[in-house]
Amino acid sequence: MASVSVSTTLNTDEVEFLCQADETLLDVLRNRLGLMGAKEGCGTGDCGACSVIMDGRVVCSCLVLGAEAQGKTIETIEGMAQGSELHPLQKKFIEHAALQCGVCTPGFLMAAKALLDANPSPTEEEIRFWLAGNLCRCTGYDKIVRAVADAAAEMRGEAS
Amino acid sequence: MSFDAEFRNQQFKSVGSRPLRPDGIDKVTGRARYGADFNMPGQLVGRVLRSPHAHARIVRIDTSRAEAVKGVKAVVTAADLPDLTNGDAELLHILDNCMARTKALYDGHAVAAVAAIDAKAAREALKLIEIEYEVLPHVVDVDAAAQSDAPLIDETLFTGGVEPKPAKPSNVANRSEFGHGDVDAGFAQADVIVERSFRTEQAHQGYIEPHACVASCNPDGTADMWVCTQGHFVYRQICADLLGLEVSKLRVTSSEIGGGFGGKTHVWAEPVALALSRKAGRPVKLVMSRDEVFRASGPTSATSIDVKIGARKDGTITAAVAHLRYTNGPYPGMWAELGAMTSFACYDLENVKTVGYEVLVNRPKVAAYRAPSAPMAAFAVESAIDELAGKIGMDPVAFRIRNAAKEGTKSSYGPVYGPIGIGPTLEAAQSHPHMSAPLGPNQGRGMACGFWFNFGGQTCTDLNVNADGTVTLAVGTVDVGGSRASLSLIAAEELGIAYDDVKAVVADTATLGYNDMTDGSRGTFSSSMATISAARNAIDVMRHRAALTWDIPVEDVVWEDGHAKARGENYGNLAPLSVKDIAAESGKTGGPIAGHSELVADGAGVSFATHICDVEVDPETGATRIIRYTVIQDAGKAVHPSYVEGQYQGGAAQGIGWALNEEYIYGEDGRLQNPGFLDYRIPVCSDLPMIDTQILEIPNPNHPYGVRGVGETSIVPPLAAIGNAISNAVGVRMSHIPMSPPRIRAALDGGAGS
Incomplete structure (x- = not known):
């Protein structure tokens, strides 16, 4: 099968890669571009561990073809911190102990970032429903919801 | 070197605080490697x-x-x-x-x-x-597999634990029995007896990785x-x-x-x-x-359990019996045995008997799942206890307090308990604001208790004091939920240095002696014991180095607040030496400074919890929603309270999923019909409320800081707590896990517990 040539914007960098037509974006990120932050928990779009942001929208990268990245803007967990400055969500996840094993964390952070980009003041219910596509088996979600709410407050300039 | 593990009450400086975990940055940046x-x-x-x-x-x-x-x-x-x-x-x-x-x-x-x-x-x-x-021909059902005409999974297997040896092979691999007293005499004294059968379906650990x-x-x-x-x-x-x-x-x-939970x-x-x-x-x-x-890969057992409990009108349980059949998958295990041991562990009983049967079936090999085998037994027992309390007209918490095990109780599985937390968790539940919060229509409140043994086991650590006085701690227990933070706190506490000066890593098999698994809630319990031991050995080395530096006998050097101090009036002009001072000179005083520890961490204190749960049942669809949830559990000593809370919340969430949704569904052909997260639905964020926690600290006498394992008990009570809440909400006693909408609908329509 002939490879497809793809040009995309990945974490603000211009990136080109070759991939097979049937190769998922998740496989491209992990196997061709060395970005291992997105995880394959199911491969069927049910767990959200592979969440990335494509043109401002959270997607399961296991359900997107690598070729579909052509001309798009992709954000992954590797691009979330600005240099050594963590994103408020990243800081709050650590502060609130919102991760235990941490394998779902990159997906949660991507999904939560997309939420706060769209809605700076989500209610608890909005946070819970927005994150319902991301499975966490360790935490019971309590500390994740608190971390997202606290990060939102900080980003709004409110003292936590 | 002998290690004194006895608990000593002390004021902690590091232990009990909530610093940032050392692996946090890697995990929020995608750099952690799974x-x-x-x-x-x-x-x-x-x-x-x-x-x-x-x-x-x-x-x-x-x-x-x-x-x-x-x-x-x-x-x-x-x-x-x-x-x-x-x-x-x-x-x-x-x-x-x-x-x-x-x-x-x-x-x-x-x-x-x-x-x-x-x-x-x-x-x-x-x-x-x-x-x-x-x-x-195949068999996947636990009761069908135990029948004498069932297809045999292993034609050479004869039931163990029975005399005389059976004449025919069977899928029942083993029978085990626990208890004491005379249950027949006990039931003869009972005013009220509850006898029920329960089933629980097979659940998977569901780790995301x-x-x-x-x-x-x-x-x-x-x-x-x-x-x-x-x-x-x-x-x-x-x-x-x-x-x-x-x-x-x-x-x-x-x-x-990326999650294990026993799997x-x-x-x-x-x-x-x-x-x-x-x-x-x-x-x-x-x-x-x-x-x-x-x-x-390993799910937990499907089970079929018969329970019979009798009590006098004054609320004293006079006898309790459980017969427990657990699927093992196709190979013999000891899953029913664990169920039989844990069934009545919360209670102080004069007459008790439990019998476990390990049943082979054509399903995947059963693996440990967080307090393995205990949640199913607790579902049966705690449901029956609740029903019994209702029948004699007692408050379910008061009934449990009356019968709760305490220090000195001979447990239903044999050992005599030391200081334990079942009574205190029940008393905390009784006075918790959750217990008196108002409820709406179709809502009900339930509670239940849970027990887990906890485990210690073989453990080995190395603690290296670096030239700048910082410390590298190499442990052999895998960090499944924050133990590197907890163990760094322990090392900091024992050495008297700052948490940030300790870096804990999980060493590979070539660089450290043998360690048992991170299972049985042993990670922090056992490795903290080994860390304290290693730190004490390093302190001993540092005392010697200080003595050498000062040219005084080592017996005159004490270790206090992270410093070597010369003891005695003669040494008034010797300024204390910090870890950094001693480390800086180590090249001249005898070389690298380290403390090692190899031990078997005995004395893991048993663990108890009480959970309170409010549910709302939709009578039309049979769907149940958890609207409030509280976990009260004894931690012995919470080393890093945030991660102790995390264990309580995570276990409760897994129990909620098991109680309401999760089950292996097999077709007539013996094939698993729902091998994916879409059809095997674990709780998602919008399914759950906040999960409140209350940490009790009843010190484990066998650990220097009083630590008990905290990882597993939290999955034990939810099945029964939710079942009891549903019973109080809509008046049906559920006897089959998961209590999914169709089963609740059927129960509301008059089917018994479905």
Whole structure:
């Protein structure tokens, strides 16, 4: 099968890669571009561990073809911190102990970032429903919801 | 050197605080490396072919067409994993589970595997492996499998634990019995007796990270493995035994682990990856798909349990009996035995008897799942206890307090308890604001208790004091939920230095002595004990160095607040030496400073919890929503309270999923019908409320800081707490887990507990 040539914007960098037509974006990120932050928990779009942001929208990268990245803007967990400055969500996840094993964390952070980009003041219910596509088996979600709410407050300039 | 583990009450400086975890940055930036995140040069892709049949004899395997596929470098079957187990039946079962030898015993049982240059070639090769099966009758139901006319899973198996030895083979692998007193006499004294049968369906641990490893066998007989596991030393031992490797020549590195909950205490595909690598002469990465995780890695048991409890009108339980049948998958385990041991562990009973039956079925081999076997027994017992309290007109908490075990109680499984937390958790529940909060229509409140043994085990740590006075702590227990933070706190506390000056790492099998698994809630308990011991040994070295520096007898040097101090009036002008001072001079005073520890961490204090839960049941659909949830549990001493709370919340959430949704669904053909997260639905964020926690601290007398394991007990009470809440909400007593909408609907329509 002939490879497809793809040009995309990945974490603000211009990136080109070759991939097979049937190769998922998740496989491209992990196997061709060395970005291992997105995880394959199911491969069927049910767990959200592979969440990335494509043109401002959270997607399961296991359900997107690598070729579909052509001309798009992709954000992954590797691009979330600005240099050594963590994103408020990243800081709050650590502060609130919102991760235990941490394998779902990159997906949660991507999904939560997309939420706060769209809605700076989500209610608890909005946070819970927005994150319902991301499975966490360790935490019971309590500390994740608190971390997202606290990060939102900080980003709004409110003292936590 | 002997180690004094006795609890001493003290004011803590570090322990009990909530610093940031050392692995946090890696985990929020995507840099943490899990099982599938590691690669080696020349690595091949491994894939496993699995049986589509629940029970079938393997007549013939032809791999020649698969081997001819371009890019395929190795194909292995059971023939490539010869039996080296030397009569060790348990080890042979592990080997047979990794790769079926004569029969496929469940849907998903591995029968062959390939290694190829890419996934596409590997997939193509799997399709070309020809297997001739003779399909056999199968059985997946626990009660059906225990019948004498059931299809036999192992024709050579006779029920153990019964005298005389049975004349016929059976799927009941073993019978175990616990208890004391005379239950018949006890029931004769009872004013009220509740007798009920319960069923629970099979649930999976549901860790988000599938099993993954990279195996690399070298021509000189050495091998390396990178793997997600709860116990890399145990994996090394089992893989070395199965592959015929010398233990020292197999180096196993544990990756970050993306959840385990007991499911990563057993080897699954790792020996197969080693066999592929050995045959191909190249490293092999083997990662399970989610479908494989569900079909072929360990779920918990499905169960069928009969309970009978009698009490006097004054609220005293006079006798209690449970008969527990647990599925084991196709190989014998001790799952019903654990259920039988834990059933009545919360109570102080004069007459008690529990009997466990291990039942083989054509389902995947059962693996530990967080307090393995206890939640199902607690569902049955705590439901019956609630019903009994109702029948004699007592408040369910007061009834449990009256019968709760306490220090000195002879437990239903044998040992006499030391200081324990069941009474205090119940009293805390009684006075908790949750207990008196108002409820709306179709809402109900329930509560239940839970017990877990906790475990200690073999543990080894190294504590190295670096030249700048910072400390590197190497532990051998895999960090499944924040233990590197907890153990750094422990080292800081014992040495009297700052948390930030300690860096804890999980060492590989080549750099540290043997450690048991992170299981049985032992990670922080046992490794903290070994860390305290190692720190004390390092302090001893530092006292000697200070004595040498000062040229005074070491007996005159004490260790206080992170400093060596000269004791005695003669030494008034000697300024105390800090760890940094002593470390800076170490090159001149005798070289590197370290403390080592090797011990068996005995005395893991038993653990108890009480949960309170409010539900709302939709009478039209039968759907149940958790609207409020409170966990009260004894931690002994909460080393890092945030991660203790996390264990309480996570266990409760898993219990909620099991109670309401999660179950393995088998078709008539014995195939698993829901091997994916869409159809095997674990709780999502919008399903749950905040989960409140209350940490009690009843010190474990056998640990210097009073620490008990905290990881498992939290999954034990939810099934019954929710069942009791549903009963109080809509007046039906549920006896079948999960209490899914159709089962609740059927119960509301008059079916008993469905």
